[in-house]
Amino acid sequence: MSRRMLLGAFVFHPGGAHVTGWRQPTSRPAEHLSIKHFRHFAQTAERGVFDTIFLADGLYFWDRYPSGVDHYGALRPEPFTLLSALSQVTEHIGLAATVSTTYNEPYHVARTLASLDHLSRGRAAWNLVTSRYDEEAKNFGGDSHLDHTRRYERGREFVDVVNGLLDSWDDDAIVADAESGIFADREKLHTLNHRGEFFDVRGPLNIARPPQGHPVLFQAGGSESGLELAAATADAVFARGGSLADSQAFYADLKARTERAGRDRDRLSILPSVMPVVGETREAARAEAEAILALTPDALILEAVSHTIGQDLAGRSADERFDYARDFDTSNETRSRSAVLDRLIAEGSATAREVYAWSFAQNTLTGTAADIADHLEERFENGAADGFVVQFPHLPGGIDAFVDDVIPELQRRGLTRTSYEEATLRERFGLERPARITA
Amino acid sequence: MSRRMLLGAFVFHPGGAHVTGWRQPTSRPAEHLSIKHFRHFAQTAERGVFDTIFLADGLYFWDRYPSGVDHYGALRPEPFTLLSALSQVTEHIGLAATVSTTYNEPYHVARTLASLDHLSRGRAAWNLVTSRYDEEAKNFGGDSHLDHTRRYERGREFVDVVNGLLDSWDDDAIVADAESGIFADREKLHTLNHRGEFFDVRGPLNIARPPQGHPVLFQAGGSESGLELAAATADAVFARGGSLADSQAFYADLKARTERAGRDRDRLSILPSVMPVVGETREAARAEAEAILALTPDALILEAVSHTIGQDLAGRSADERFDYARDFDTSNETRSRSAVLDRLIAEGSATAREVYAWSFAQNTLTGTAADIADHLEERFENGAADGFVVQFPHLPGGIDAFVDDVIPELQRRGLTRTSYEEATLRERFGLERPARITA
Numbered sequence: 022m023s024r025r026m027l028l029g030a031f032v033f034h035p036g037g038a039h040v041t042g043w044r045q046p047t048s049r050p051a052e053h054l055s056i057k058h059f060r061h062f063a064q065t066a067e068r069g070v071f072d073t074i075f076l077a078d079g080l081y082f083w084d085r086y087p088s089g090v091d092h093y094g095a096l097r098p099e100p101f102t103l104l105s106a107l108s109q110v111t112e113h114i115g116l117a118a119t120v121s122t123t124y125n126e127p128y129h130v131a132r133t134l135a136s137l138d139h140l141s142r143g144r145a146a147w148n149l150v151t152s153r154y155d156e157e158a159k160n161f162g163g164d165s166h167l168d169h170t171r172r173y174e175r176g177r178e179f180v181d182v183v184n185g186l187l188d189s190w191d192d193d194a195i196v197a198d199a200e201s202g203i204f205a206d207r208e209k210l211h212t213l214n215h216r217g218e219f220f221d222v223r224g225p226l227n228i229a230r231p232p233q234g235h236p237v238l239f240q241a242g243g244s245e246s247g248l249e250l251a252a253a254t255a256d257a258v259f260a261r262g263g264s265l266a267d268s269q270a271f272y273a274d275l276k277a278r279t280e281r282a283g284r285d286r287d288r289l290s291i292l293p294s295v296m297p298v299v300g301e302t303r304e305a306a307r308a309e310a311e312a313i314l315a316l317t318p319d320a321l322i323l324e325a326v327s328h329t330i331g332q333d334l335a336g337r338s339a340d341e342r343f344d345y346a347r348d349f350d351t352s353n354e355t356r357s358r359s360a361v362l363d364r365l366i367a368e369g370s371a372t373a374r375e376v377y378a379w380s381f382a383q384n385t386l387t388g389t390a391a392d393i394a395d396h397l398e399e400r401f402e403n404g405a406a407d408g409f410v411v412q413f414p415h416l417p418g419g420i421d422a423f424v425d426d427v428i429p430e431l432q433r434r435g436l437t438r439t440s441y442e443e444a445t446l447r448e449r450f451g452l453e454r455p456a457r458i459t460a
Numbered sequence: 461m462s463r464r465m466l467l468g469a470f471v472f473h474p475g476g477a478h479v480t481g482w483r484q485p486t487s488r489p490a491e492h493l494s495i496k497h498f499r500h501f502a503q504t505a506e507r508g509v510f511d512t513i514f515l516a517d518g519l520y521f522w523d524r525y526p527s528g529v530d531h532y533g534a535l536r537p538e539p540f541t542l543l544s545a546l547s548q549v550t551e552h553i554g555l556a557a558t559v560s561t562t563y564n565e566p567y568h569v570a571r572t573l574a575s576l577d578h579l580s581r582g583r584a585a586w587n588l589v590t591s592r593y594d595e596e597a598k599n600f601g602g603d604s605h606l607d608h609t610r611r612y613e614r615g616r617e618f619v620d621v622v623n624g625l626l627d628s629w630d631d632d633a634i635v636a637d638a639e640s641g642i643f644a645d646r647e648k649l650h651t652l653n654h655r656g657e658f659f660d661v662r663g664p665l666n667i668a669r670p671p672q673g674h675p676v677l678f679q680a681g682g683s684e685s686g687l688e689l690a691a692a693t694a695d696a697v698f699a700r701g702g703s704l705a706d707s708q709a710f711y712a713d714l715k716a717r718t719e720r721a722g723r724d725r726d727r728l729s730i731l732p733s734v735m736p737v738v739g740e741t742r743e744a745a746r747a748e749a750e751a752i753l754a755l756t757p758d759a760l761i762l763e764a765v766s767h768t769i770g771q772d773l774a775g776r777s778a779d780e781r782f783d784y785a786r787d788f789d790t791s792n793e794t795r796s797r798s799a800v801l802d803r804l805i806a807e808g809s810a811t812a813r814e815v816y817a818w819s820f821a822q823n824t825l826t827g828t829a830a831d832i833a834d835h836l837e838e839r840f841e842n843g844a845a846d847g848f849v850v851q852f853p854h855l856p857g858g859i860d861a862f863v864d865d866v867i868p869e870l871q872r873r874g875l876t877r878t879s880y881e882e883a884t885l886r887e888r889f890g891l892e893r894p895a896r897i898t899a
Contacts, residue, residue: 050636090643099574101572102540129563199483204532227521227534228493
């Protein structure tokens, strides 16, 4: 089979990636914590032959600003609990959960991953994040989050411990021979005895090596530490979207880092994020995008922009023009640099509503099914992507439209699969089942 | 409806409660980590109208003795992952997971419980344990386990934090009004801000209050600290089996403690453990029990008895007679006092095979369906039990036999339900949905 586009179906909030997606006419917010809602999502993604579903997560409720409570549809089930339930109402699709390596213990995570992998027959994946909010630290006994570099050092050791625990038992260690009474071959059991900077973990794990050996490992970090960790350990990277040139540069850089880390460049798949807004015509798509934006309350716009620029706009109007360079302390280093911030710095002045609309436009891809397929194909064929993590501004409308309209177009072009063939998610990512790591 | 027996269906190991249950002719050890095996278990329990399934757990693999690896079928999926999958292949039965309060964080546990409760529409339960093995400590950065009293102090605070987090949102806090754009009522959000001896947890939880409010809380500890914790916080206690008089004494004591803790005695259900071995005749049942024992290798017998008596019998024969009082240091306080140990102390001398057989007989209830129903009825009607946690020496044979033979007998006597009526597990336990706890 020729190279084909890998596709992940992303859930940010149950109502979709846009914070007020829950207000859309097709949304059913009363069902956002029920299996019915997510079953429809997963089964629709499977109908579209997506490779995996992919659940965002955070270990906090975003109450820093009042709009987070008033308007933001940000409640969600715990990802592994949800994916395990979904494993029983789907047959083929991958099941990827976001996991914080800062606020978890590797023994629990290795067990849970192995359990999901056994129960789903080889469909488990995890997306390593290091958790950056003080709100998260405060739910786990801390007052503020660990330093960025330390978080990634911990993440690196976390991956080693998880993989070591997953390798506690050789693939053929469990004999279970009723006749002789031998359950396991003692020579094929490996006690990890890990003693590291962040973790002391003896092992062995109390579950057999899972079908995939090591469940597929995603990462998303774009920082220097994040890229180095991904190059050394990840199977796939969930990357920021952007211009073709930016995506090509990111792709080339990360593939080169992967080679420098001593790994095959094809071993790591790079999947930029896209958030399509599909319409039968371009006008219809634009109208849909405007309708999504129009349902964003001003208070939320002001507080979201306050957060992006690292300054409090409370009490201002969403239509008041502010001068970025003049009004604010631009030396604030806690903000993560974004295309929106770049543009604001370049433009000099803007209203909060304009900034929010730029940000939305920056993160969405609005057009017909053919326009969207063109965009994806261009990146896929020109060294910018091995596939995509598709976000939906609202659910279930967003994934319904994508699977009904865009997927058939991608399939007609021979870019995406039309049926599931491989048995496990790793195989679908073109990865061998890893041999046990021996120290 | 008159008072009726509560029933839990227990999974100790996937192969059953006896460590070599996996060797039985009906066992399929190659399927012990697959959904197929547990789906059959859960659906059979539901066919028998059990109130809940109940999963044991441990955060270690028992490799202290070689027999733990060689003969012991002790690999298992992580309980919440398994229960969440089972929530989609069952309709009514409760889903109880064992949770260590020593090696978990309350924020994770509260989220996972709430998620399972939402996805199962009110069927989640947890069984609080404090983890007593050094093998567990060593998987979480420690060298040896916390002192017993400290573990229970931590457990008590853990319950308070979990309940506080579950109460982050009032039941009617989530408005999700598409028209106005109001997602949640800010006045009905409660930030926990817990600062305690073991935990600092800010909250709020990022999931709505679950259908049961607080999922059903089981406890199993029989120590002074364990009983006091149960009296103060538990909805149900999984108790040791024993003679009628012992069970009555335990029942009366724990109900009195519950009243002293300021709670209604009917608020706490006491469910002793029973492990039936059923036969069409008493002879058939005895033959079945002997067949289970006969498949226990001598090495496992010697090491299990070594562990019970706290002394190493390695190199002895299972048929060699030893003198307990003469040969061993009986001052060893790390052993937990058991009926078997009591008997050994009283008898003075025994072989390891005899000790193992006593222990097995002590923990099993061998007879016809009528004998077993008589035993359960006697305890239920005479102040010794509100129901039972039923263990099965091997699976799936043990639960198949119980549901086919014993359940119809209990139903004929009007002791157990014949269909599910209440919507949630709490209701089945006769418990109100708790109001939010206000500080």
